[in-house]
Amino acid sequence: MAIKKFDTKALDLILEKMIETVGDSKDEIFRIGEECRTDYESITDELTEIKRKVAQIINDGDKLDIRVRKARLRLSEVSKRFKDYSEEQVREAYEVAHKLQMDLTMARQLEKQLREKRDDLERRLIGLNETIERADHLVSQISVVMNYMMSDIRQMGEALETAKEKQDFGLKIIAAQEDERKRLSREIHDGPAQMMANVMMRSDLIEKIYKERGTDEAIQEIKRMKKMVRSALYEVRRIIYDLRPMALDDLGLIPTLKKYLQTIEEYHRTTRIQFTNIGDDRRLPSNYEVALFRIIQESVQNALKHADAMTIQVKLEIKKDHIMAVIKDDGKGFDMTESKPESFGLLGIRERVALLEGELTIHSKIGTGTLVILQIPMNL
Numbered sequence: 037m038a039i040k041k042f043d044t045k046a047l048d049l050i051l052e053k054m055i056e057t058v059g060d061s062k063d064e065i066f067r068i069g070e071e072c073r074t075d076y077e078s079i080t081d082e083l084t085e086i087k088r089k090v091a092q093i094i095n096d097g098d099k100l101d102i103r104v105r106k107a108r109l110r111l112s113e114v115s116k117r118f119k120d121y122s123e124e125q126v127r128e129a130y131e132v133a134h135k136l137q138m139d140l141t142m143a144r145q146l147e148k149q150l151r152e153k154r155d156d157l158e159r160r161l162i163g164l165n166e167t168i169e170r171a172d173h174l175v176s177q178i179s180v181v182m183n184y185m186m187s188d189i190r191q192m193g194e195a196l197e198t199a200k201e202k203q204d205f206g207l208k209i210i211a212a213q214e215d216e217r218k219r220l221s222r223e224i225h226d227g228p229a230q231m232m233a234n235v236m237m238r239s240d241l242i243e244k245i246y247k248e249r250g251t252d253e254a255i256q257e258i259k260r261m262k263k264m265v266r267s268a269l270y271e272v273r274r275i276i277y278d279l280r281p282m283a284l285d286d287l288g289l290i291p292t293l294k295k296y297l298q299t300i301e302e303y304h305r306t307t308r309i310q311f312t313n314i315g316d317d318r319r320l321p322s323n324y325e326v327a328l329f330r331i332i333q334e335s336v337q338n339a340l341k342h343a344d345a346m347t348i349q350v351k352l353e354i355k356k357d358h359i360m361a362v363i364k365d366d367g368k369g370f371d372m373t374e375s376k377p378e379s380f381g382l383l384g385i386r387e388r389v390a391l392l393e394g395e396l397t398i399h400s401k402i403g404t405g406t407l408v409i410l411q412i413p414m415n416l
Contacts, residue, residue, distance in 0.1 A: 062178040069171030076164045083157040090150045097143040104140050107133035165236075235264055289325040290317050290352070293332060297350060304340055308347045315354035324412070327388045328352075328361065334385050335363040335408045343367025343406060356414065359394075363408040369400045 111133040114121050121129075238261045246254035284292045290313055301309040320328070332350060339345040345367035353360040385408075389396040394412035 058178055062175055065171050065174050065178070069168055069175065072164050072168045072171065076161060076168065079157055079161055079164070083154065083161065086150055086154045086157060090147065090154060093143060093147045093150060097140065097147060100136065100140045100143055104133070104136045107136045235261055235268070238264070284325060284329060285322070288319045289328055292329065293350070293352070296329075296333070297336070300336065300340070307340060307345055309336070310347070310349045312349070312351045313354075314351060315359075316356075318354065320354070320359075324359070324392065324414075327392055328359065328412075331385050331388055331410060332361060332363060334382075338382075339363070339365035339367055339406065343369065345405065358414055359412045361408075361410050364405065366405045369402050369404050369406055371402055372398070372400055 107129075111129045114126050114129045118126065238257065242254050242257045242261065245257055294311055297309045297311045301307065319325075332352075336348055336350065339348050343365050345365035347366050349362070349364045351362040351364075386396055389410050389412065392412045394410055397409040398406065399409075400406040
């Protein structure tokens with residue numbers, strides 16, 4: 037049975053609805069996060085006041101305890117030498133001791149209540165902080181999905197020729213998105229999230245060290261915490277570059293590629309990445325910059341993940357009438373004559389090159405690495 041051509045306009049309408057729904061969900065999660073932040077600040081102020089009151093009631097209680105002990109001694113003395121004191125003095129000694137004891141009991145009860153409230157507020161702050169982190173994480177993930185949908189998916193309907201190809205490509209997109217979500221979730225959980233949790237614990241430890249051991253040891257602990265924060269910041273920046281560098285829109289392709297490849301090289305310490313620009317250093321239309329960045333990014337990631345390359349060379353040439361990019365690695369390569377399903381990454385590269393009416397050439401042999409060459413005409 038023949039497969040009918042898919043209505044690309046219907047696909048665009050579906051995507052528009054999907055983007056709108058995802059955007060509404062993102063706004064709702066963001067609102068929840070902002071409300072939690074407001075509650076967090078309010079509870080933090082309340083907790084500060086409670087801690088002040090606890091300190092004050094402890095101080096007052098300690099002073100009152102001294103007065104109670106003195107009153108008890110006075111009452112004990114009067115009781116032992118009952119005949120030496122008047123009835124009025126005996127009654128006064130008893131009433132004073134009784135009143136101070138009642139005041140101390142009430143003070144200790146109030147202290148207990150304030151401590152319980154303090155502990156409850158601290159637990160609430162921990163819960164709010166976790167909710168804020170989850171909300172921020174979800175907003176970030178949704179933003180990634182929306183950017184991907186708006187920048188890439190709308191072009192797929194025009195790029196694919198038949199409904200069968202659309203179905204196969206769509207299934208691969210879903211699988212790749214799920215893999216990307218899992219990877220992002222794992223990287224953020226194992227990296228920045230874990231580090232920031234440790235920072236929270238160390239902040240409490242610093243306060244304890246300062247009180248128990250003094251300023252010098254507290255300062256040393258602060259330095260260690262700063263190192264952890266710096267590491268967490270590096271991990272966040274690396275993850276952002278893996279998704280879509282913000283510098284691509286601000287600075288253009290060449291500076292962003294340099295920074296991205298430098299960041300990847302720092303992260304994969306066993307692999308050297310060389311970048312050379314032998315053409316014009318100028319801005320390109322946004323669709324060209326995004327496509328070229330994604331193609332080079334995917335090629336470099338393939339060399340890192342699958343080829344076990346020690347050296348990766350990236351060369352870019354931008355001329356007036358064409359663009360040429362070469363990505364070469366010294367990895368283990370693969371047998372191009374072997375028939376196997378094409379990966380999503382390679383399929384994505386081919387689709388991007390085709391959308392720009394370019395040509396893609398791949399050379400590889402087992403043990404000799406891989407060479408990727410793409411040429412794109414500048415039809416401007």
